[in-house]
Amino acid sequence: MINQCDEHIFYKGYRRLAIDGSNLRLPSNRINRFSYENTKGYNFIHLDALYDLLQHTYIDASVPSKIGMNEHKALVSMIDYSSLSDKTILIADRG
Numbered sequence: 001m002i003n004q005c006d007e008h009i010f011y012k013g014y015r016r017l018a019i020d021g022s023n024l025r026l027p028s029n030r031i032n033r034f035s036y037e038n039t040k041g042y043n044f045i046h047l048d049a050l051y052d053l054l055q056h057t058y059i060d061a062s063v064p065s066k067i068g069m070n071e072h073k074a075l076v077s078m079i080d081y082s083s084l085s086d087k088t089i090l091i092a093d094r095g
Helices: 071-081
Strands: 015-026 042-052 057-062 088-092
Touching: 015 071, 042 071, 057 071
Parallel strands: 015 088
Antiparallel strands: 015 042, 042 057
């Protein structure tokens, strides 16, 4: 549980987090509509993960369907559901 981690690790008073998304290729299974990509001919899932750089822990993650994947919405959702303070430095790409 994230509550068990040391919450007192800061960089000059700020918590440092990073977020990124990545496609993870799975074994081919045309029946699985959640992950099958017809144009590419293989299955994949998209993973968006929020990571604490100083505690070396994942704060949150989401695995949307290929149709619903949107890294911007995933970030907003993770921030809304987390207990982040105003003193947070978030590192992200433009993706």
